[in-house]
Amino acid sequence: MGKEGKGNFQLKTPKGTRDWQGTDVVLREQIFSTIIEVFKRHGGVTIDTPVFELREVLAGKYGEDSKLIYDLADQGGEICSLRYDLTVPFARYLAQNSVQQIKRYHIAKVYRRDQPAMTKGRMREFYQCDFDIAGAYDAMLPDAEILRIVKEVFEGLPGWKGKFTIKINHRKILDGIFQICGVPQEKIRTISSAVDKLDKSPWEEVRREMVNEKGLDPTIADKIGEYVQLRGGRELVTKLQEMPEVGANASAKQGLEEMALLCNYLDIFSVLPALSIDMSLARGLDYYTGVIYEVVTEGSAPAVTKNDAPKKPKKEKKKVADEDEDRSNDPTLGVGSVAAGGRYDELVGMFSGKPIPCVGISFGVDRIFSITKARLDASQIIRPTEVDVFIMALGGGKDFTGLLPERMEVAKELWDAGIKAEFTWKQKPKLQAQFKAAENGRVPWAVILGEDELKAGKVNIKEMGLLDGDPEKNGVLVEKTELVHELKSRFARVKPELADRTVG
DSSP states (O other), X not given: OTTBOGGGOBOOOOTTOOOOXXXXXXXXXXXXXXXXXXXXXXXXXXXXXXXXXXXXXXXXXXXXXXXXXXXXXXXXXXXXXXXXXXXXXXXXXXXXXXXXXXXXEEEEEEEOOOOOBXXXXXXXXXXXXXXXXXXXXXXXXXXXXXXXXXXXXXXXXXXXXTXXXXXXXXXXXXXXXXXXXXXXXXXXXXXXXXXXXXGTSOHHHHHHIIIIITOOOHHHHHHXXXXXXXXXXXXXXXXXXXXXXXXXXXXHHHHHHHHXXXXXXXXXXXXXXXXXXXXXXXXXXXXXXXXXXXXXXXXXXXXXXTTTXXXXXXXXXXXXXXXXXXXXXXXXXXXXXXXXXXXXXXXXHHHHSSOOOEEEEEEEXXXXXXXXXXXXXXXXXXXXXXXXXXXXXXXXXTTOOOOHHHHHHHHHHHHHTTOOEEEOSOSSOOHHHHHHHHHHTTOSEEEEEEHHHHHTTEEEEEETTOOTTOTXXXXXXXXXXXXXXXXXXXXXXXXXXXXXXXXX
């Protein structure tokens, strides 16, 4: 069919989606396995929910972002939408099944009709990895463990240790500040949404949106600016607590007390050095009620702000923005946060009328992937498979049998022992072609069978890629009966390299 099929049909993936293949899949799987290992270490159990929900389940939960939900056509009398995240379906699950306590993780695709930037990991179909703790516990203990999970995940990913920051705020502190500044109650959420843009837009731009687009009094906007541009560490909590007007506000006072307690726990968990308390962090989703956080790194923020972006020539007609256009090359668009979450104590109650306290984190795998891939240097070439051993036959000439049954027998022995192995599917393969296949697959070890060696009950184990002059450059003869033991002992010496499937 080529690129054009019947009826001039073009073969392509829909905008904002992509096919995954080769080493990209390998790297993504490595990210998944790192995250899952941490989730299990903290006692998580997994669940799965449908990829689409009743539209009324999702409605009214996402604030201004509700416009990004993919709505589906009426199918048999039920109006459904593709899930926007994994949190609301989790809350529905808790309410429907009367679950009171659970530590759950869920890894699945979600869908948002957002403007794509594919190379920056901003897509319309993407994976989220969520960990949530539901249930009534003493204050800030589950919240502290969630942030400890964040630390363990990013320190376990290649190229991330020391290169991430956990930005944190508290909805009660933010709401209290808005009340102190005189924001009308009905405007608090919409003003929160504007303030949340301070990570990618200057204060002047955010102030203009609040005043000109959302009708906020300019004096109130200026007061907000004095607070929301504050950021720092643990000392910022103390600074705010010492402000008389903040201490007099019940909401802000409670939020600061909880934040101070959380900082104590995070100090014990060694998370505090990665923390940045940021008064501009608001998280646009309507269901958050307490602590909110997001993880950022180099590349999260845009390269330039909208004000600094190069201006188009005046003669050129103003082009209407296409929401379907890929913005990968737009310097005013960054990758964004690579993980985010917070406390949502009232979401379950929206479905059941019986609130269940919840707190959680969501990791954006595709954004993490795009940054991780960019950070891998030339010495960290990803192996396309997990095969550890390539079984080869040594020999040539008209009398060479190819040792196919013998290669198959060795493969079976290694598979039975749980060792990942393969061999070429040719009766009489050339040795050079076998080495080429092993090199293409970046297989770290070879087991080479020769007729004379086999008669003596021996095989050759060769570590691939050794430099000239290395005493084991040409391999080491071992007893065939000891092959599995010898291989496993060699694997153990280089386990860290094999585990992350990169070769140096």
